[in-house]
Amino acid sequence: MSKPRDDSRDGAVEEVGDLTVEARPFGISGRTAAASAYGVELTTLEAAVPPETGPWTICEVVTRNSVFRVDGRFLCTEVVDRATGKPKPGHKFLGRRLVGGQRQLGSMLWLCHPIPLRGSAAVFEAPDRRSHYFVTSPVESVLMKVTSVTVADSESVAAWDEIARTPPDAASR
Numbered sequence: 001m002s003k004p005r006d007d008s009r010d011g012a013v014e015e016v017g018d019l020t021v022e023a024r025p026f027g028i029s030g031r032t033a034a035a036s037a038y039g040v041e042l043t044t045l046e047a048a049v050p051p052e053t054g055p056w057t058i059c060e061v062v063t064r065n066s067v068f069r070v071d072g073r074f075l076c077t078e079v080v081d082r083a084t085g086k087p088k089p090g091h092k093f094l095g096r097r098l099v100g101g102q103r104q105l106g107s108m109l110w111l112c113h114p115i116p117l118r119g120s121a122a123v124f125e126a127p128d129r130r131s132h133y134f135v136t137s138p139v140e141s142v143l144m145k146v147t148s149v150t151v152a153d154s155e156s157v158a159a160w161d162e163i164a165r166t167p168p169d170a171a172s173r
Contacts, residue, residue, distance in 0.1 A: 040142045059115060060143040061122045063136050074098045076124060093134060096124035101139060115142050
């Protein structure tokens with residue numbers, strides 16, 4: 001259950017369980033808005049064991065036509081067509097690193113990092129990192145996913161190995 005607080009001069013503060021989410025304006029409009037006004041939602045999943053279904057998705061960037069799934073290294077691991085719900089194999093953003101968002105404001109370019117916010121275009125960096133960037137259509141929302149698992153002390157190294165592992169298909173991109 002979340003509890004809004006109004007004790008911050010610079011932005012909106014909301015308590016969600018043990019997590020405090022503070023939203024501060026970025027100086028574009030000068031208005032203070034709640035965290036959800038930026039298009040970012042936080043969800044948590046509690047599990048008994050680490051999922052073994054592939055790379056953990058920590059972020060989903062949603063545009064009008066696509067959902068971009070991003071792992072803990074901020075690499076795009078899957079692009080899904082919103083109309084069909086089916087993956088788009090071979091999409092040019094697969095294997096590219098999410099670096100933030102950008103939005104044109106007249107003659108200025110507004111940048112946000114490390115995730116895009118609603119209304120900005122998500123920006124992905126090419127794997128060769130030679131100043132090649134690709135942008136999406138405007139972002140409608142961003143879903144941040146936090147997974148918590150409980151493991152026996154004796155299994156902690158194996159659990160961290162599973163969390164930190166590089167998926168075989170990502171290493172070849």
